[in-house]
Amino acid sequence: MAEVRARAPGKIILSGEHAVVHGSTAVAAAIDLYTHVSFRLDSPLPPENGDGSVELELKDMALVFSWSSSRLKEVLGDGFADSSTPVSCSPGRIKSIAALVEEQNIPEAKFWLSSGVSCFLYLYTSIHGYKRGKVVVTSDLPLGSGLGSSASFCVSVAGALLALSDAISVDTSQTEWFKFSKNELELVNRWAFEGEKIIHGKPSGIDNTVSTFGGMIQFRSGELTHIKSSAPLRMLITNTKVGRNTKALVAGVSERASRHPDAMASVFTAVDFISKELSAIIQSPAQDDISITAREEKIEELMEMNQGLLQCMGVSHAAIEMVLRTMLKYKLASKLTGAGGGGCVLTLLPTWLLLSSIHAASSA
Numbered sequence: 001m002a003e004v005r006a007r008a009p010g011k012i013i014l015s016g017e018h019a020v021v022h023g024s025t026a027v028a029a030a031i032d033l034y035t036h037v038s039f040r041l042d043s044p045l046p047p048e049n050g051d052g053s054v055e056l057e058l059k060d061m062a063l064v065f066s067w068s069s070s071r072l073k074e075v076l077g078d079g080f081a082d083s084s085t086p087v088s089c090s091p092g093r094i095k096s097i098a099a100l101v102e103e104q105n106i107p108e109a110k111f112w113l114s115s116g117v118s119c120f121l122y123l124y125t126s127i128h129g130y131k132r133g134k135v136v137v138t139s140d141l142p143l144g145s146g147l148g149s150s151a152s153f154c155v156s157v158a159g160a161l162l163a164l165s166d167a168i169s170v171d172t173s174q175t176e177w178f179k180f181s182k183n184e185l186e187l188v189n190r191w192a193f194e195g196e197k198i199i200h201g202k203p204s205g206i207d208n209t210v211s212t213f214g215g216m217i218q219f220r221s222g223e224l225t226h227i228k229s230s231a232p233l234r235m236l237i238t239n240t241k242v243g244r245n246t247k248a249l250v251a252g253v254s255e256r257a258s259r260h261p262d263a264m265a266s267v268f269t270a271v272d273f274i275s276k277e278l279s280a281i282i283q284s285p286a287q288d289d290i291s292i293t294a295r296e297e298k299i300e301e302l303m304e305m306n307q308g309l310l311q312c313m314g315v316s317h318a319a320i321e322m323v324l325r326t327m328l329k330y331k332l333a334s335k336l337t338g339a340g341g342g343g344c345v346l347t348l349l350p351t352w353l354l355l356s357s358i359h360a361a362s363s364a
């Protein structure tokens with residue numbers, strides 16, 4: 001028996017969601033909220049004791065799913081697992097996995113979990129075949145709210161599974177956090193991307209990439225550049241608590257793009273320029289109060305322009321608009337983050353606001 005724990009962060013998208021699926025540049029940053037996974041890989045049972053099972057416990061929801069190794073083999077066939085070569089889930093395999101998930105009777109009110117459970121089964125059986133083991137998941141993130149819960153689920157599950165695979169061997173006797181090398185992170189990221197495909201349909205890869213590598217990134221067509229903000233950027237995250245589904249929203253934008261190809265191509269191009277400009281401003285040095293204010297005003301303007309274009313793509317929502325209007329009363333600029341259609345809104349908290357609250361506190 002061997003056991004590991006892994007965690008991966010959620011994210012915010014500062015600019016470029018949706019357009020990034022169509023080849024535009026986007027800017028994203030990891031946040032300090034994580035999905036946590038523990039994985040225990042059990043030793044094989046002696047033949048007289050049966051064949052064991054693969055178990056998934058979603059602790060926050062008090063749900064446990066379990067498949068016997070023989071049932072998995074019966075439905076998925078004899079295919080062998082190769083942890084070092086990420087492959088896409090074929091349509092036939094997706095169907096078989098969906099049938100295995102359906103057998104688990106997920107409560108009707110939580111049917112949206114099916115894609116996450118399917119993604120788990122795909123990653124587990126691709127990396128460890130039908131070996132018996134148990135994965136336990138908890139998350140700090142609100143699910144389906146634009147903070148990359150699906151990607152951090154994929155990255156943390158892939159990371160934990162790979163840590164006990166032939167591809168990456170972690171010394172399980174140590175209790176310190178083990179840091180994957182760049183090549184190992186790349187492998188985790190590629191598997192997580194395959195998982196995201198099951199949840200998102202057509203992901204750009206930005207969410208799993210920022211969750212895997214952390215920090216702040218500029219991302220375009222699968223290529224990432226690490227960037228560093230020259231001064232602190234404070235963002236307030238407001239959750240509208242309006243549920244939505246990234247897969248449907250991404251598909252909706254693609255449908256709009258096929259109805260209005262030229263207009264939407266121009267929208268995506270505009271977003272590309274906005275993200276590039278935002279990335280440059282974030283990295284540009286700002287030494288004094290005047291340049292800090294000028295920098296923040298430019299960021300606010302770009303966030304508002306990006307929000308306008310997201311509205312144009314059809315992914316805003318009345319609840320998002322209400323947050324935008326409320327923040328505007330306080331002269332604060334906002335945009336949705338992630339897939340939109342509900343979920344979370346980002347508001348830049350500029351330095352003047354911080355200074356005026358410090359002033360108010362000290363004169364009180």
Ligand SMILES: Nc1ncnc2c1ncn2[C@@H]1O[C@H](COP(=O)(O)OP(=O)(O)OP(=O)(O)O)[C@@H](O)[C@H]1O
Nearest residue numbers: 112113116144145146147148149150153246338339
């Ligand atoms: N901790 C988790 N346990 C099980 N499934 C999860 C977990 N986190 C995410 N998922 C799966 O991911 C789905 C939510 O993913 P979705 O992409 O719609 O939203 P998000 O990732 O939170 O937001 P965005 O993609 O906009 O950043 C859930 O419905 C579930 O299937």
Ligand SMILES: C[C@@](O)(CCO)CC(=O)[O-]
Nearest residue numbers: 017018203204205338339
């Ligand atoms: C909406 C989207 O652009 C970001 C979701 O966080 C989808 C993706 O890039 O995969």
Ligand SMILES: [Mg+2]
Nearest residue numbers: 148150151246
């Ligand atoms: Mg997602």
